[in-house]
Amino acid sequence: MRQSWMLAPASALAAVAVVMFAAAAVCAKTGPGNSNSVGLAGVPPDPTVAVKISEFAYKPATVTIKVGTTLKWTNYDSIQHTVTARHGAFKSGNLGLGKSFSHTFKTTGKFSYYCIFHTFMNGTVIVTP
Numbered sequence: 423m424r425q426s427w428m429l430a431p432a433s434a435l436a437a438v439a440v441v442m443f444a445a446a447a448v449c450a451k452t453g454p455g456n457s458n459s460v461g462l463a464g465v466p467p468d469p470t471v472a473v474k475i476s477e478f479a480y481k482p483a484t485v486t487i488k489v490g491t492t493l494k495w496t497n498y499d500s501i502q503h504t505v506t507a508r509h510g511a512f513k514s515g516n517l518g519l520g521k522s523f524s525h526t527f528k529t530t531g532k533f534s535y536y537c538i539f540h541t542f543m544n545g546t547v548i549v550t551p
């Protein structure tokens with residue numbers, strides 16, 4: 423018991439160090455006065471999020487991301503699939519096994535997409551400010 427209590431201050435210090443490092447990195451990257459893509463905690467959003475296409479499904483089927491994030495879909499099936507937005511925002515073309523398609527979401531909104539070969543394959547991207 424005593425030992426785990428002793429560890430608590432060290433992990434708190436480590437957490438503070440991580441936050442300070444992240445804040446320093448943000449300042450170095452964007453400079454003062456540009457808080458455009460900085461999240462609430464001063465940590466920039468993950469620039470790339472992966473979506474798997476596998477067993478005739480997008481995984482995860484629904485992804486919520488911040489504006490400016492890139493989604494990268496990769497096909498793990500041996501059959502061709504597509505990533506095709508219902509309202510034309512993006513279109514992958516045919517993706518064979520191991521092929522990827524990336525799209526950067528620059529506007530907020532809800533984007534539905536599907537596979538043109540298998541219309542039961544549906545995905546949704548929710549882009550938040």
Ligand SMILES: [Cu+2]
Nearest residue numbers: 503537539540
């Ligand atoms: Cu498909």
